[in-house]
Amino acid sequence: MVRAVTTQRKALNTAIAWTVGLLIFFPILWTILTSFKTEAQAIADPPIFLFFDWTLENYAVVQERSNYMRFLWNSVFIAGGSTILGVIIAVPAAWSMAFVPSKRTKDILLWMLSTKMLPAVGVLYPIYLIFIKLGILDSRIGLTVVLMLINLPIIVWMLYTYFKEIPGEILEAARMDGASLRNEILYVLTPMAIPGIASTLLLNFILAWNEAFWTLNLTAAQAAPLTAFIASYSSPEGLFFAKLSAASTMAIAPILILGWFSQKQLVRGLTFGAVK
Amino acid sequence: MATQHSRSAARLMMAPAVILLLGWMLVPLIMTLWFSFRKYLPLRGGDQGWVGFDNYVRFISSSSFWPAVQTTLIIVGGVLVITVALGIILALLLDQPMWGQGVVRILVIAPFFVMPTVSALVWKNMFMDPVNGILAHLWKFFGAEPVQWLSQESLQSIIMIVSWQWLPFATLILLTAVQSLDSEQLEAAEMDGAPFLKRFWFIILPHLSRAITIVILIQTIFLLSIFAEIFVTTGGAFGTRTLTYLIFQRVLESQNVGLGSAGGVYAIILANIVALFLMRIVGKNLDT
Numbered sequence: 001m002v003r004a005v006t007t008q009r010k011a012l013n014t015a016i017a018w019t020v021g022l023l024i025f026f027p028i029l030w031t032i033l034t035s036f037k038t039e040a041q042a043i044a045d046p047p048i049f050l051f052f053d054w055t056l057e058n059y060a061v062v063q064e065r066s067n068y069m070r071f072l073w074n075s076v077f078i079a080g081g082s083t084i085l086g087v088i089i090a091v092p093a094a095w096s097m098a099f100v101p102s103k104r105t106k107d108i109l110l111w112m113l114s115t116k117m118l119p120a121v122g123v124l125y126p127i128y129l130i131f132i133k134l135g136i137l138d139s140r141i142g143l144t145v146v147l148m149l150i151n152l153p154i155i156v157w158m159l160y161t162y163f164k165e166i167p168g169e170i171l172e173a174a175r176m177d178g179a180s181l182r183n184e185i186l187y188v189l190t191p192m193a194i195p196g197i198a199s200t201l202l203l204n205f206i207l208a209w210n211e212a213f214w215t216l217n218l219t220a221a222q223a224a225p226l227t228a229f230i231a232s233y234s235s236p237e238g239l240f241f242a243k244l245s246a247a248s249t250m251a252i253a254p255i256l257i258l259g260w261f262s263q264k265q266l267v268r269g270l271t272f273g274a275v276k
Numbered sequence: 277m278a279t280q281h282s283r284s285a286a287r288l289m290m291a292p293a294v295i296l297l298l299g300w301m302l303v304p305l306i307m308t309l310w311f312s313f314r315k316y317l318p319l320r321g322g323d324q325g326w327v328g329f330d331n332y333v334r335f336i337s338s339s340s341f342w343p344a345v346q347t348t349l350i351i352v353g354g355v356l357v358i359t360v361a362l363g364i365i366l367a368l369l370l371d372q373p374m375w376g377q378g379v380v381r382i383l384v385i386a387p388f389f390v391m392p393t394v395s396a397l398v399w400k401n402m403f404m405d406p407v408n409g410i411l412a413h414l415w416k417f418f419g420a421e422p423v424q425w426l427s428q429e430s431l432q433s434i435i436m437i438v439s440w441q442w443l444p445f446a447t448l449i450l451l452t453a454v455q456s457l458d459s460e461q462l463e464a465a466e467m468d469g470a471p472f473l474k475r476f477w478f479i480i481l482p483h484l485s486r487a488i489t490i491v492i493l494i495q496t497i498f499l500l501s502i503f504a505e506i507f508v509t510t511g512g513a514f515g516t517r518t519l520t521y522l523i524f525q526r527v528l529e530s531q532n533v534g535l536g537s538a539g540g541v542y543a544i545i546l547a548n549i550v551a552l553f554l555m556r557i558v559g560k561n562l563d564t
Contacts, residue, residue, distance in 0.1 A: 010375070021380040024387065025386055027387070027402075030410065089293050096287070108294065110559050114555060125528075126303070126308055156293055181285060231508050234508040241402055244402070245402070270445065271494065
């Protein structure tokens with residue numbers, strides 16, 4: 001039964017919720033607005049909210065001075081590569097755990113999750129050393145592999161929970177009809193699993209894009225993604241508000257848009273099925 | 277029904293993921309353990325041999341250890357209290373009927389998608405700058421003296437920034453839990469004349485308790501290792517050096533790998549204690 005609500009009550013709810021929502025969103029909104037101001041307008045006292053001379057100048061300067069496109073490409077490569085690689089490794093594992101569970105499946109799943117709890121700083125030096133020895137410090141490949149490994153448990157878990165929702169009877173029917181394992185996966189399972197795989201790709205791309213421990217510690221000039229690019233603004237360029245805003249907006253815009261689509265998966269992906 | 281054939285195929289399919297994660301866990305862990313028992317200064321003489329538990333004792337007895345533990349606890353505790361309390365309020369608010377619910381949800385969730393270095397820098401410069409920051413303007417507008425946020429109120433500032441980042445996560449999970457609440461039970465209580473506070477305390481809060489526990493556990497694991505927020509704002513100065521940051525400084529800045537590794541082992545043990553509780557809850561909910 002839907003509760004009957006007076007229009008008045010609904011209007012009040014709406015007003016409060018929108019105020020709170022805009023308040024929480026304000027830092028992002030302010031950053032986007034400031035990115036279109038001149039430096040002088042960005043620090044105007046009192047602050048100018050909307051009525052300034054909109055300019056794209058900051059975006060041009062940021063790109064020109066620091067080669068934004070290279071950092072963007074590094075981010076896309078590392079986040080995209082680690083996610084795709086992770087899903088390729090995780091799909092067979094999640095498939096077998098969901099459809100051919102054994103007594104140890106639960107233990108394996110929990111153990112995988114526990115590797116995610118390992119604090120990164122505790123293994124910082126070993127990874128750093130291995131990277132130096134292998135000559136992959138400050139390389140996109142090295143970072144891609146590390147981010148794949150730290151997100152692999154989440155990828156396996158998400159895929160597992162999605163695969164569990166696919167009715168096993170359908171697979172059995174296919175098997176009865178004489179479908180080989182390969183055909184079973186290719187023609188029966190994959191079409192049903194695609195929405196789950198897509199959600200997994202999406203959320204893990206976002207997590208990898210925003211990862212800011214390994215990306216800051218294992219890169220320098222060559223492989224630095226956007227997280228490190230922004231960190232380089234910490235001083236003194238950060239005091240040029242308009243340029244900082246332009247750089248920040250460019251770093252977060254793609255993910256804000258993807259995030260919009262992934263809000264439902266967020267709960268599933270980050271609580272490991274403990275909240276439904 | 278699984279046949280013998282499909283069982284061995286299943287094992288084979290699991291192998292890459294299991295082997296990779298096993299390697300990822302064991303190799304660095306064993307190396308950290310190994311270094312933690314040695315005097316190892318890469319830039320000042322390299323590996324100088326076995327020192328037993330020396331590094332463990334020195335890490336704990338160093339003058340920066342207890343302040344770092346205290347800082348860590350204050351930040352984690354502060355962020356947890358703020359995000360859980362506001363998260364419950366926001367979840368209840370977002371569950372109410374209103375116009376534009378979807379848009380408000382997106383506005384509230386958005387901070388979660390902002391990369392940590394961006395949110396830290398935007399807060400540090402555009403909001404907390406004592407001269408040109410928005411908060412300084414706001415304080416001046418009300419005739420107050422602007423606050424030197426990151427130098428004088430450094431811990432509160434970090435807690436504010438991190439809470440802003442994690443509030444969406446808490447809200448979203450609590451909202452999911454609120455939505456599964458049996459509305460008939462609430463209506464019955466309402467008809468019986470139970471005031472809102474009573475309904476909240478006796479029906480809503482118990483229903484949310486599991487979700488709250490999970491938010492606390494998951495956030496604790498992530499919050500124990502926050503790094504970028506401190507790296508770009510204070511660099512560990514002004515009393516914001518957490519345990520994670522202290523270990524980072526020992527290992528990479530002062531290149532004392534032995535000492536840093538001993539600290540790393542402490543951090544791993546600490547995280548595992550929290551993880552143990554989380555795994556128990558997750559495990560209970562898992563039927564394979």
